[in-house]
Amino acid sequence: MSNLFNQSGDDIWSRPLAHTLRPAGLEDFFGQDEIVGEDKLLRQLIREDKLHSMVFYGPPGTGKTTLARIIANETSAEFEQVSAVSSGVPELRKVVERAAKRCEMGTRTVLFVDEIHRFNKAQQDALLPFVEDGTVILIGATTENPSFEVNSALLSRSQVFVFKVLDDKALQGILARALDKVGDLTGRKITIDEEGMDFLVQYANGDARTLLNTLEILVKLIGKAKINYADIQKVLQRRNLRYDKKGEEHFNIISALHKSMRDSDPDGALYYMMRMLQGGEDPLYIARRLIRFASEDIGMADPNALSVCVAAQQACHFNGMPECDVNLAQAVVYCSMAPKSNALYKACGALKDDIAETGNLEVPLHIRNAPTKLMKEWGYGKGYKYAHNFEDARVDQQHLPDQLKDRKYYEPSDRGIEARIKEKLHKLRDGG
Numbered sequence: 001m002s003n004l005f006n007q008s009g010d011d012i013w014s015r016p017l018a019h020t021l022r023p024a025g026l027e028d029f030f031g032q033d034e035i036v037g038e039d040k041l042l043r044q045l046i047r048e049d050k051l052h053s054m055v056f057y058g059p060p061g062t063g064k065t066t067l068a069r070i071i072a073n074e075t076s077a078e079f080e081q082v083s084a085v086s087s088g089v090p091e092l093r094k095v096v097e098r099a100a101k102r103c104e105m106g107t108r109t110v111l112f113v114d115e116i117h118r119f120n121k122a123q124q125d126a127l128l129p130f131v132e133d134g135t136v137i138l139i140g141a142t143t144e145n146p147s148f149e150v151n152s153a154l155l156s157r158s159q160v161f162v163f164k165v166l167d168d169k170a171l172q173g174i175l176a177r178a179l180d181k182v183g184d185l186t187g188r189k190i191t192i193d194e195e196g197m198d199f200l201v202q203y204a205n206g207d208a209r210t211l212l213n214t215l216e217i218l219v220k221l222i223g224k225a226k227i228n229y230a231d232i233q234k235v236l237q238r239r240n241l242r243y244d245k246k247g248e249e250h251f252n253i254i255s256a257l258h259k260s261m262r263d264s265d266p267d268g269a270l271y272y273m274m275r276m277l278q279g280g281e282d283p284l285y286i287a288r289r290l291i292r293f294a295s296e297d298i299g300m301a302d303p304n305a306l307s308v309c310v311a312a313q314q315a316c317h318f319n320g321m322p323e324c325d326v327n328l329a330q331a332v333v334y335c336s337m338a339p340k341s342n343a344l345y346k347a348c349g350a351l352k353d354d355i356a357e358t359g360n361l362e363v364p365l366h367i368r369n370a371p372t373k374l375m376k377e378w379g380y381g382k383g384y385k386y387a388h389n390f391e392d393a394r395v396d397q398q399h400l401p402d403q404l405k406d407r408k409y410y411e412p413s414d415r416g417i418e419a420r421i422k423e424k425l426h427k428l429r430d431g432g
Contacts, residue, residue: 031062084123200214274329312327396431408429
């Protein structure tokens with residue numbers, strides 16, 4: 001290239017930037033404070049050199065491979081890496097043979113198995129004796145729940161650490177460090193304006209590898225030291241949707257999604273759902289809001305709405321982006337078209353108000369449990385009517401405290417399934 005990088009630093013592009021800039025120590029590792037924070041178990045194990053086998057579970061680009069390398073580096077262990085996608089038992093045997101020889105010389109080996117969930121049971125079993133005798137310290141990385149994907153014998157001998165999607169602060173730190181390092185290696189300081197930095201952080205959507213791969217593309221193609229937001233848009237051919245995940249626009253759009261579904265407008269609801277996804281929102285956040293909506297605005301008018309939304313949340317966790325967009329879309333359309341009722345929401349509000357006002361009211365004696373003779377003498381359970389002893393298992397007895405005995409909290413609507421519930425409930429309340 002006849003531009004910024006026609007110097008001795010060009011060899012930094014011989015490998016992906018995400019690999020070249022991989023930190024060697026914890027001081028340059030960003031994110032996962034719940035795992036490697038100052039007072040956390042794993043940092044203590046590294047500091048005291050008391051390693052044992054472990055499984056790193058979490059989304060791609062969250063630092064699993066990097067942390068495994070740091071652990072080996074900071075404990076003076078040799079690092080061996082295999083991929084469960086392309087490696088089999090013969091390659092594992094070769095790694096174990098090398099590890100056994102090092103062990104005889106007093107040097108430990110960290111064996112990092114990427115995507116360990118892709119090893120079948122026989123392959124995982126092959127690792128077990130060498131984990132048990134300490135020939136290798138196994139670190140397995142998986143994007144799938146290890147409870148289901150790693151066999152129980154191996155899992156019982158490993159500590160599981162859960163990695164989370166990187167937050168904006170961690171990504172900002174990674175990006176700033178990357179710019180400094182690229183500048184050091186090329187001999188030219190590279191800067192990105194604030195708007196461009198913010199966009200790249202949101203574009204990465206919690207994935208450090210995506211962030212660094214995007215930075216590599218930008219630096220190579222733009223070819224100048226001062227990069228601005230407009231340059232980034234030209235290269236990526238994507239407009240930055242105005243969507244601050246922590247600011248006003250976030251609340252504006254989630255409000256618009258809720259109100260569109262409440263008003264039974266699937267087109268508006270789908271639009272705002274996709275705005276959030278395209279703006280970098282965590283799909284699991286959207287799924288959580290749908291789950292809340294299913295009970296707050298639909299409730300017993302269509303109880304199945306909650307099941308649909310919970311299934312969408314599980315699908316988002318399983319598929320991730322971009323595949324889970326249709327799972328969310330299915331739930332959004334279902335919620336939009338379902339009959340609406342806020343009866344449960346209103347009942348919860350009335351209950352909170354009464355409890356706040358009346359405090360801890362006494363439970364009526366006849367519905368208290370009476371496990372001891374003394375309690376029975378006090379009248380606990382006296383006069384209780386066991387519903388199954390009555391026709392249609394229907395009884396008329398007081399359940400609320402005396403001060404609230406006539407209160408009605410749940411008032412069903414006339415919509416959907418709740419219309420039938422309303423009819424039955426009125427008969428019950430009328431003693432029918």
